[in-house]
Amino acid sequence: MHFSKSYAQILLSLPPGLRENAISYRQLKKLINQVVQELMLLGFSPELVRDLVKQGNDALHSMRENEKPEERTALAIQSPVTTNSGLRLSYEVDNDLGHLVPRLRLIIDKGANVDTALQVPVLASLEQSPADSSGREYIIPLVSDTAFFDFLTSALNNLSTQLTVVHSQFMTDLEDLSKSISKRALPVSQVDASYHPFTPSDDPGTITVPSTRSAFRPKLDDKSDLYLWRQLLSLYIDAEVFDSVAERNRGERSLEDAELRMAKFLERAEKSGVLQGKSKKANVEVQRFFRLNNMILNLKKLNYASSEATRKILKKHAKRTALPFPPSLPREIVSAVGVVDVEIPTATDPPSTGRMSHALIPLPQHCASLPQLLIQAIGDTILPIIPHVDDYSCVICTSLAFKPIRLLCGHLFCVRCLVKMQKQGKPNCPMCRSPCVLTADRSNVDWALMNFMADWFPVESRDKLRSNEREANAELAQQLGFDKGGCLVM
């Protein structure tokens, strides 16, 4: 499909608030036509310019070598062209505080027969700039080209301004949502009056999750959205909608991939039943969470469309006018605006690429794009509200490390795994190999953490405690000679 068409389609799929300041690709295309017309009037047809470029490449090299560095600083960007006929043409784009002013510089060496080489009607009317000893030099301003760059930079600036607004609005929404979730996703201690924390005076061996607590699942569900959000966020993390954490393709996902994953996440969430929340309030919050994520998706789209539009229009500019494309120009534009991530198109004269950009432009630091910033913000704001079980699990059994035992070296394991290690006489910490396993006893119980776990992971800690008991009983039975089959050997 033609780009201008697919560009228009992408924009149409965005909410009006986002698309109203998008770059007008059509308008820019019209402006390029005007640039071509102006060049024609001046006598520089695309064919002629292309010709000059081709012939000039060799001369360009030898000239570069002789150039003194300080002479270069005067010009922002320069792509000189010389012909065999003693004619040199350069396309310059002066960067006057973000205002890009393109012009042509024509240098005619002494003795060159200009008129036979090319018909440039504009030369007659031009004022002669201070000629150096080698010949005459003309500076030809390009009015319509200036209009093109003005339009492009102001379009990018508008976009940037709008994105700043979108950004701050998003952050406000996010803060608000996170506060609202925090108020509703409460731990047991906040919703169960009978809750009381364990203390070191309790005997850790006799601690069981009280029977009132084993019944608090429904109670918790009435008063707290803790498990609703735990489930939803866990699905969200697993979906890896925007970023991949896999070893093979770590990093930001493509737009299509993110869209697919977002749809899949929604589908899974629907299936798991978290979307049919128990309360209106919970439903509203969940909807808001999805809205924020869709916003990021839309911004990703806009970002992609804008950078493609910028890249394509600059490419078109270079193609239609045949003006040697200054390789650092896109960077120049982007660094002036600093929002849209533009891939640098290959310059029309590759040999000079590296040199030019290094010599003239201190490359802008690659900063994270807006969607990346917002994804990070969700990670920083919403995810920490609900403690994740992976952060509190025992590395040996991968379940919640309940009851938690902290070894002298500081590493944490569940009591069951440590008992097993002690029984097998394994002295070293699995994480750091320091010999502190065998000396661990009830003084190593981490009471604060145990209360935290019982408070925030009531279901997981109850389940873990039960499975610990089951396992210990099975082991005991085996030691006593009861086999799994239930046969007693006397």
Add this chain to the structure above:
Amino acid sequence: MALPKRIIKETERLVADPAPGIVAEPHEDNLRYFDVRIKGPDGSPFQNGTFHLELFLPEEYPMAPPKVRFLTKIYHPNIGARIDKHTLTIRLIYRFADKLGRICLDILKDKWSPALQIRTVLLSVQALLSAPNPDDPLATDVAKHYKEDEKDAQRVSREWTEKYASG
């Protein structure tokens, strides 16, 4: 007996997010038994080879290390050369063969820790291919060869890789 949660989790991750150059798939009829393929690391004499291994999680895992051995013949000072299983006296030789193709890697023996995983074990084996250690040999003749004439030993390793591990 039901498969422990830890093994299920490890398997899921191995399949969903495999480490580069390592494929590990559990057997359908025995989820404690894994078919493993490790690509020879670039820059080593095992480059371009694909090595077939088997990995078994004993009942005590993760308190006890997994049992890993090479099924593909390999010329490496820390990996025993394996006799083909499919020789005449299959049953007799099977027990013997079991002892071969094994790997001399401390974390698979006394340095095992229950915090290690299938993934970390296989990464260690992969690393062993890049950095043979002839001072702690399992295949003494290969180790001797590696110590006396490393270039020539690497040449043989390459030959074996091409002969047994390509395809």
